[in-house]
Each structure stands twice: as structure tokens, then as C-alpha cells.
Amino acid sequence: MNTKAEQSKGTSSADIGKLVLAVLVLAAGIVGYTYLGNIGAASPLRLVTILVAVVIALAIAAFTAPGRRARHFLAESQFEMRKVVWPTRDETIKTTGVIIVVVIVLSLLLGAIDFLLKWVVLDHLLKLGS
Incomplete structure (x- = not known):
């Protein structure tokens, strides 16, 4: 018998809301990057703007069911990579x-x-x- 509990495949409305929020944060970062380029801001500030937006969007998405599955997949992949004989x-x-x-x-x-x-x-x- 499988010791792992079956995970539901559906996405809850809270997860959908979090994913929409992550997309909105990412879009805001892109808009900020473009806006700062139009007003002639320094490129390091533009880069920081887009990087912060990407990090925040990924952090929000990581706490959804698909994000947890992705983290679990990456952890298992890392474990399997330790078994490889190079x-x-x-x-x-x-x-x-x-x-x-x-x-x-x-x-x-x-x-x-x-x-x-x-x-x-x-x-x-x-x-x-x-």
C-alpha cells in the first residue's frame, strides 16, 4: 500500500486567487520597468524593479498547490541527482x-x-x- 496520501488534482479558488495575484505583481514589475525606462531612470533601478517583482511573484505562487507540487518535484529531482555517477x-x-x-x-x-x-x-x- 502506498504510504503517501493522495493529493487532490483540483485547484482551489484560493490558489487561483494567489496565482492571479502573482501574475498581477509580475505585470506591475514589467510596467514599472517600462515606466522607469521612459523617464530615464538608471538601469540598476530598473533591474531591481523587475527582479523584485519576479521574486515576489514566485514567492506568492510557491504557496499554491501547483507551487507545492513544483517544489516537491524539484526536491525529488535533487535527490535523484545525488544518485548519478558522473x-x-x-x-x-x-x-x-x-x-x-x-x-x-x-x-x-x-x-x-x-x-x-x-x-x-x-x-x-x-x-x-x-
Whole structure:
């Protein structure tokens, strides 16, 4: 039996209100960024305006059901990333070298086939008809 409780898939009206508020805060940040650009404000102030709006909007959205699911997904992804065995530098360099050699060999082979087909078609078959 599953030990995790089933979560409802629906979004409550409170969550919808929070998401609308997050979108409005983000829109206000964009409007503020544009307004400050029109009046000639310094660009660091404009950047701070948009960054603050994005942070506040994400903070509001994080306390909704979709936000909690996203946080849970990110936490599980981070846990799974700890299980990954990454190749060493030496393995990476050797694998990259093999791939480069294979690409060069295949490109030479395809070039030779292309040259051979061109030679047969253009130099021999088409001259027979003329």
C-alpha cells in the first residue's frame, strides 16, 4: 500500500486567487520597468524593479498547490541527482576523442561515396546520352 496520501488534482479558488495575484505583481514589475525606462531612470533601478517583482511573484505562487507540487518535484529531482555517477575527466576526454574520430571517419566515408556517385552519374552516365 502506498504510504503517501493522495493529493487532490483540483485547484482551489484560493490558489487561483494567489496565482492571479502573482501574475498581477509580475505585470506591475514589467510596467514599472517600462515606466522607469521612459523617464530615464538608471538601469540598476530598473533591474531591481523587475527582479523584485519576479521574486515576489514566485514567492506568492510557491504557496499554491501547483507551487507545492513544483517544489516537491524539484526536491525529488535533487535527490535523484545525488544518485548519478558522473564520468571522470579522463573518461570524458577519452569518450570525446572517440566521438571526434568517428565523426571524421564517417564524414570522409560519406564524402567518398558522394564523390563516387557524382563521378559515375555526371561523368559517365550523362555523357553516354550525348
